[in-house]
Amino acid sequence: MTALPTSALRIRKAAVLGAGVMGAQIAAHLTNADVETVLFDLPAKEGPKNGIVLKAIENLKKLSPSSLADKDRAEAIIPANYEENLDWLRECDFIIEAIAERMDWKLDLYAKIAPHVSPTAVLASNTSGLSINRLAEALPEGLRHRFCGVHFFNPPRYMALVELIPGRATDQAVVAGLEAFLTTTLGKNVITARDTPNFIGNRIGVFSMLATMHHTEQFGLGFDVVDALTGPAIGRPKSATYRTADVVGLDTMAHVIRTMAETLPDDPWHAHFKAPAWLTALIEKGALGQKAGGGFYRKLGKDIVVLDVAKQDYVPASQQASAEVAAILAIKDPAEKFARLRASTDPQAQFLWAVFRDLFHYSAYHLATIADTARDVDFAIRWGYGWKLGPFETWQAAGWQQVAGWIAEDIAAGKAMSTAPLPAWVTDGRAGVHGKEGSWSAAEGKYKPRSHHPVYRRQLFPDPILGETFDQGTTLWENEGLRLWTLGDDGVGIVSFKTKMHTVNDQVLDGLQHAIDLAEQKLGALVIWQTGEPFSAGADLKGVLALLQAGKFDAFEAMVANFQRTSMRIKHALVPVVAAVRGLCLGGGCEFQMHSARTVAALESYIGLVEAGVGLLPAGGGLHELALRAGKANPADPFEALKKVFETVAMAKVSGSALEAKHMGLLRESDVVVFNPFELLYVAKKTALALAESGWRPPLYERAIPVAGDVGTATFRAQLANLQAGYFASEHDVAVATRIADTLCGGAIERGSRVDEQWLLDLERRHFVALAKTEKTQARIAHTMATGKPLRN
Structure with a gap:
């Protein structure tokens, strides 16, 4: 077996701070992996002091799909509260905070728990986008080298992506140990992200949704039409855009957009970091999505109806891609597909080209500041949002220089969402950002191979990036039904x-x-x-x-x-x-x-x-x-x-x-x-x-x-x-x-x-x-x- 690195992180017992939706599910997945887990929350005002946590554990049994790989494991989660049980933290090797995305609340909690944290424990925040370095300031100096961000995507059991975000003071041995633990013990695909707002997955993923919303309005398309265009037809999940927003919660969506507006004042796309009027109107009416019984969509008897903005009412959800666009999307050659989309006068085709163009533009412009390589961006979107190809992979498959030229033309013509120029490296004649030498690091100006962390020696066939191949072994014998082969x-x-x-x-x-x-x-x-x-x-x-x-x-x-x-x-x-x-x-x-x-x-x-x-x-x-x-x-x-x-x-x-x-x-x-x-x-x-x-x-x-x-x-x-x-x-x-x-x-x-x-x-x-x-x-x-x-x- 591959030897464990000398800095291997041994985690016998963990604590999760916060028994909300994410905290409870993180506790469930730790328990799935045989990690003894204590789940904390505030003391209940009435009844048992652990009432909030006990209710959260009961709710875990009702979730579908289940966050518990074995429902009996719910009983193994240890309920606790901040008033009576903080001393239990001394026994924990890994403590992850998963309370609401409020900087002031998190800082108050850190001040409360810091005296009780073991000198060897790793402390992490499951924040989806708040600054790790700002959070670290609330900790005693002796704790900061063992603190970082560990951002699970929802639902934690099923979503492969975990973003690992070190702070300035985080010890590299802690980062390496956590990466191995998250990868092998919890089964996650780990990406190391920089401490920038919303990190990688949500920075690019939420922008893609914003761009889609912007162009929905610009081209006057219905929400059901957009979902027909931005789901499996382009290699994305069935929930597409607006069904996804309903599942996430429209209030949550609006909060993330506000966070982008507040934390990214200098972003060239800042003018678009605002909720469309129709999204704000839905929230004001209490139509927050699935959890409230309706949002962009609502169930009416056995039928699904969709909001029609012009009529200010719900209408049957039935519209699909136009015949012309459906035919274009059926084309297998990505280069031809994108050329046809851009050349078409069909509003649906123009919409799709505009959404892709602005996503490519945004991803390229920010690559140097948000990620180590283009591989990290593509994997973050694939693993965190369920896309078949990430933005850079999609662009490269469609012909890098051809698409880059079109983007530049649209920027010059004022069609793009921002006038920010494409980075010089985009148009230097390259064929793309993924190649034999690795993936492009815009910050370092070179191609970089995959991580050499020992844990990845255990992955004989890792998830490949575009164009990547692995040793297929030696065939000993085969027939029409199977192949017998060796590897090594x-x-x-x-x-x-x-x-x-x-x-x-x-x-x-x-x-x-x-x-x-x-x-x-x-x-x-x-x-x-x-x-x-x-x-x-x-x-x-x-x-x-x-x-x-x-x-x-x-x-x-x-x-x-x-x-x-x-x-x-x-x-x-x-x-x-x-x-x-x-x-x-x-x-x-x-x-x-x-x-x-x-x-x-x-x-x-x-x-x-x-x-x-x-x-x-x-x-x-x-x-x-x-x-x-x-x-x-x-x-x-x-x-x-x-x-x-x-x-x-x-x-x-x-x-x-x-x-x-x-x-x-x-x-x-x-x-x-x-x-x-x-x-x-x-x-x-x-x-x-x-x-x-x-x-x-x-x-x-x-x-x-x-x-x-x-x-x-x-x-x-x-x-x-x-x-x-x-x-x-x-x-x-x-x-x-x-x-x-x-x-x-x-x-x-x-x-x-x-x-x-x-x-x-x-x-x-x-x-x-x-x-x-x-x-x-x-x-x-x-x-x-x-x-x-x-x-x-």
Whole structure:
């Protein structure tokens, strides 16, 4: 493993100051990562002194998506208040303040806590844009070298970006230690930002929203039209601009704009740092967005309506991009796309060009003062705002000099939002800001490579910037379904699927078996890892349905048997096979990881045996493995261990995280959870090597598995009858679930009987084929393929 730097920051216990939306969620994510966390707030005026924090912890359980990777972890957060518990801070290695964005409030709090902070603790502020150096002035001089900004984006569990902002006095060892902790322990993508207002992400991101609002007014477009133009059509999230503002809160948006106006008086774009009249009017009416029931959008019955400024009323939200602009946005070549946008007379095209032009102009003008390199700006926007490409990447892909010339022309013609000239480096003939030598640092006038921090050695395939490539390893063998390859000379083979959504078909099944054969001959271990998400969406339903509709049931059963054979080959390989899971891991993909020697799963892994949703049951050995585990967990009464997994499989439940998958019985306690997905392959390879070095032997074939038998199946049937009687389950739902129950319980045999693994596999396969032959199951498969949604029939 990569050695920890000598300045490694050891954090056993943390404190979060402020139990508001951000503070509570930061506490939740620290707890997700097994960091003991104390959550502070003001003492409640009535009831228990910790009432405010206790309410915040309860609210965490209700959030969707959940900030807790495992809801039971809410109980691990320690409630505290500033009146009674400040002494607890002495035990904390990391203290992060996350109260409201008021400089005076933060300074008062720092004065209160400073005497109680341990001499070795790191203190941080989660401010989204206030000066770190100004905040540091409130601290005793001995604390300032251990103070900095650590800005999480909302929601902290899911947003990858954390901005790390050192102050003038911050010790570099503290910064390096925090970067490693945030990256590996909390799974974040860290960018070091300068102490300038709003740092990098919000400085550029909020300006982009301001520019969009300005041009919305200038070109007279509706809010729904703008959202149609500034969402997925240009590689940005579905929430686009005005839906995002509604989610953030219009009052929050106005506050950020005011902050920019107050803290950036000399910015050449300062005249535009003000809320449009219609935004102010909405706030005055209390229409603050989603939290207030409406803002730019409002739900009216089942319909979504949008504010029409001219009518001063809400109208149906239905407008989309014009035919001309939709055709332009469909062009794949970025250079042609931007040329067509700029040349078009369509107001929507002119709007889009203007928004991009002013974003590029602003980003280039401020690069030297706000960020070390252009890479930091692009990653901040990608990781913090969910864009596919950052502003500089978008510009470079469209042809740097061509676009620079157009921007300069528009500045000269008075069309741009500011008359500030482009920096000289922009038009010096360069092809862009990202290249083989690294990314452009405007402050230093040179290209700079990625960080050499030791923590990044763990990222074998980091998130690439535009044009960046990494060693793709050496191919040992491949077929149409997968590739077997190595990276380096550690003796670990890597298997990556080549199918769409990494689904499992005959080529994948045959390929996996052959890859294991080769690994046993030439390698020490094997890792199943995909070059992107998902791990696997399960079996190739298209191929399944084709065989069924053609009536080729023998071929269909042979395919199922091959699936089972592949899972068992994974389990009984003479080299350890480790599954490296990230994103969706469904159906057959879940079964593969269940049979692996070990699973290394990224926290954001959504794992499930979902076959019941299409009228089938898991038949790649999944039910066989669950029955086997139940028999081992409780040999005297396997039924007890089956209760939870039966519900999980019969209801096609998918875990909300890797931690939750452990509770559901889909991951083992011995399986490893990795918080940073870019470290997944590194950890999986090290895990596989450790197993190999420890003298790995596959588990013995089980010949005497205790099962719950017909009594167990009957008990499950009784539960199903109640569900059907209450109209919670259809007749076919019950038929599917009954076959799942029969397989898990070992079939129509006496309770406590002992069976071997092949018995369970045969039972699983028979039930699967029987269900697949039914019209209702075939209808479910066809419907899911056509719509992506389950059919209840």
